Amino acid sequence: MSAYLSTGDDDPLSLRPPIFETHDERTARLAIEGRAKAVSDGIDEELEKARALERKGPKAIKILLLGQSESGKSTTLKNFQLMYDPKSFRAERASWRVVIQLNVVQSMRSILDAMTLAQKHEYPAHPSPQRKKGSWHLTPELLAIKERLLPLVDIEKTLIRRLTTAGSGEVEATHREAGPDHLKPGLKEIAINSAIPWKNAFNRLIKAEERTSFDSAEGIDWDDPEDPSAVLNSCSQDMIQLWNNPSIRQLLVKQNARMEDHSGFFLDSLDRVTAARYIPTDDDILRARLKTLGVSEHRFKISTSGSVRDWKVYDVGGHRSQVAAWAPFFDDMDAIIFLAPISCFDQVLEEDHRVNRLEDTFKLWTMIVSNQHLKNTNLILFLNKIDILRSKLASGIKLKDYVVSYGDRPNDVDSTTAYLKRKFGGILQEKSPSPRIFYCHLTTVIDTKSTKYILSNLKDTLMRQNLMKTNLIA
Ligand SMILES: Nc1nc2c(ncn2[C@@H]2O[C@H](COP(=O)(O)OP(=O)(O)OP(=O)(O)O)[C@@H](O)[C@H]2O)c(=O)[nH]1
Numbered sequence: 001m002s003a004y005l006s007t008g009d010d011d012p013l014s015l016r017p018p019i020f021e022t023h024d025e026r027t028a029r030l031a032i033e034g035r036a037k038a039v040s041d042g043i044d045e046e047l048e049k050a051r052a053l054e055r056k057g058p059k060a061i062k063i064l065l066l067g068q069s070e071s072g073k074s075t076t077l078k079n080f081q082l083m084y085d086p087k088s089f090r091a092e093r094a095s096w097r098v099v100i101q102l103n104v105v106q107s108m109r110s111i112l113d114a115m116t117l118a119q120k121h122e123y124p125a126h127p128s129p130q131r132k133k134g135s136w137h138l139t140p141e142l143l144a145i146k147e148r149l150l151p152l153v154d155i156e157k158t159l160i161r162r163l164t165t166a167g168s169g170e171v172e173a174t175h176r177e178a179g180p181d182h183l184k185p186g187l188k189e190i191a192i193n194s195a196i197p198w199k200n201a202f203n204r205l206i207k208a209e210e211r212t213s214f215d216s217a218e219g220i221d222w223d224d225p226e227d228p229s230a231v232l233n234s235c236s237q238d239m240i241q242l243w244n245n246p247s248i249r250q251l252l253v254k255q256n257a258r259m260e261d262h263s264g265f266f267l268d269s270l271d272r273v274t275a276a277r278y279i280p281t282d283d284d285i286l287r288a289r290l291k292t293l294g295v296s297e298h299r300f301k302i303s304t305s306g307s308v309r310d311w312k313v314y315d316v317g318g319h320r321s322q323v324a325a326w327a328p329f330f331d332d333m334d335a336i337i338f339l340a341p342i343s344c345f346d347q348v349l350e351e352d353h354r355v356n357r358l359e360d361t362f363k364l365w366t367m368i369v370s371n372q373h374l375k376n377t378n379l380i381l382f383l384n385k386i387d388i389l390r391s392k393l394a395s396g397i398k399l400k401d402y403v404v405s406y407g408d409r410p411n412d413v414d415s416t417t418a419y420l421k422r423k424f425g426g427i428l429q430e431k432s433p434s435p436r437i438f439y440c441h442l443t444t445v446i447d448t449k450s451t452k453y454i455l456s457n458l459k460d461t462l463m464r465q466n467l468m469k470t471n472l473i474a
């Protein structure tokens with residue numbers, strides 16, 4: 001910075017000394033200019049010192065979240081936000097309300113599509129004694145409900161439009177299936193570029209004068225004419241009846257559509273989330289599903305034993321098309337949290353139905369642990385979605401049917417997780433360019449309480465390590 005006005009000829013801003021100037025005037029002018037220059041130089045010096053201090057000072061601790069799509073990266077980030085920036089986490093309720101409404105509508109769409117398939121292919125929706133064994137039909141009552149729920153299709157379009165406008169049109173529509181491949185009814189999954197502050201778009205849902213009370217029910221503009229809550233509310237009883245109908249449940253089982261394992265599952269809370277004045281709870285926000293595109297950086301100020309440090313957490317999109325975008329973020333990370341959603345052992349990738357999701361996770365893990373650029377980075381493995389794993393195993397789905405090497409070991413949570421943990425650990429040991437500690441946790445990241453405990457321990461470990469590193473270097 002230069003506050004001093006130079007008199008050099010080549011400076012277009014230069015001030016020339018007055019032509020007629022007495023000796024005393026000249027002396028006074030030079031004295032003023034001298035003082036101005038001293039002040040200017042002083043400021044320059046201070047700025048340079050501050051810059052140097054910043055360069056030398058403690059660097060932010062950086063965490064990268066990695067894993068395949070739907071592994072729980074963004075949900076882990078939400079836990080960080082809830083712990084270390086709860087105010088802004090809660091300020092986003094109005095935005096998540098829209099996402100949750102879309103999640104509900106899309107789950108219902110899956111059920112309606114399953115019914116359509118049953119109609120087309122005479123899929124079993126209700127055992128009928130009149131028909132030959134194994135042949136079912138949809139009762140007139142169920143068909144009437146289906147008819148009455150047709151407005152949900154329009155609501156879905158409205159919600160998608162609202163979200164895509166908010167995300168500046170950076171939207172990817174992928175297909176999610178509710179049944180077997182050959183009967184696949186396409187469902188659009190919405191992805192928003194996380195670099196775009198899409199949540200701001202929903203601030204118009206919040207009345208300006210109430211911006212300070214984001215956390216209260218009064219924060220949402222209930223009179224918004226575009227808000228689809230009224231339609232959702234009027235469909236509520238039909239949705240509940242459909243979801244709780246035993247024939248429909250059987251139909252979904254028959255079509256291999258375990259709705260409760262789907263991302264953004266709110267069907268067991270329909271009464272609450274379709275209430276006219278519904279406000280998402282913290283848990284709802286953690287359950288809400290919105291696919292990530294791109295990379296976003298989130299900053300936190302985190303303190304441990306009196307000292308405050310800057311943290312940067314990076315959330316990336318895990319869809320296969322996004323994986324190439326991870327590499328530039330490999331340098332300079334203090335830790336990578338790798339999410340392996342092990343409940344997915346019986347599922348295939350949304351983007352490639354020939355690939356088993358657990359196999360894909362092992363491949364990604366191998367790629368990360370063997371990467372030379374990451375050889376000094378702490379790797380923390382989250383074996384995630386343990387709650388879904390538990391209910392799957394309890395329902396009789398067997399790990400050995402998908403992981404042949406599992407053999408005849410017991411099909412319970414303890415044995416399966418111990419086995420998978422050993423497999424991930426073995427890959428680390430074998431493929432890591434240099435020996436390193438295997439940090440591994442069993443997680444259900446929609447459970448804020450247990451996740452908080454794990455993330456606090458992680459914070460302490462990283463702070464301690466970082467301090468030691470800084471002291472060694474100093
Ligand atoms: N039941 C259950 N659901 C989970 C768990 N972890 C994440 N989810 C849900 O799974 C869905 C996907 O999680 P995300 O955090 O969006 O996944 P992601 O890894 O960010 O996915 P991409 O953005 O596509 O890369 C969300 O609806 C979450 O609420 C878990 O441990 N248990």
Ligand SMILES: [Mg+2]
Pocket residue numbers: 073074075290291292315316317318
């Ligand atoms: Mg995500």
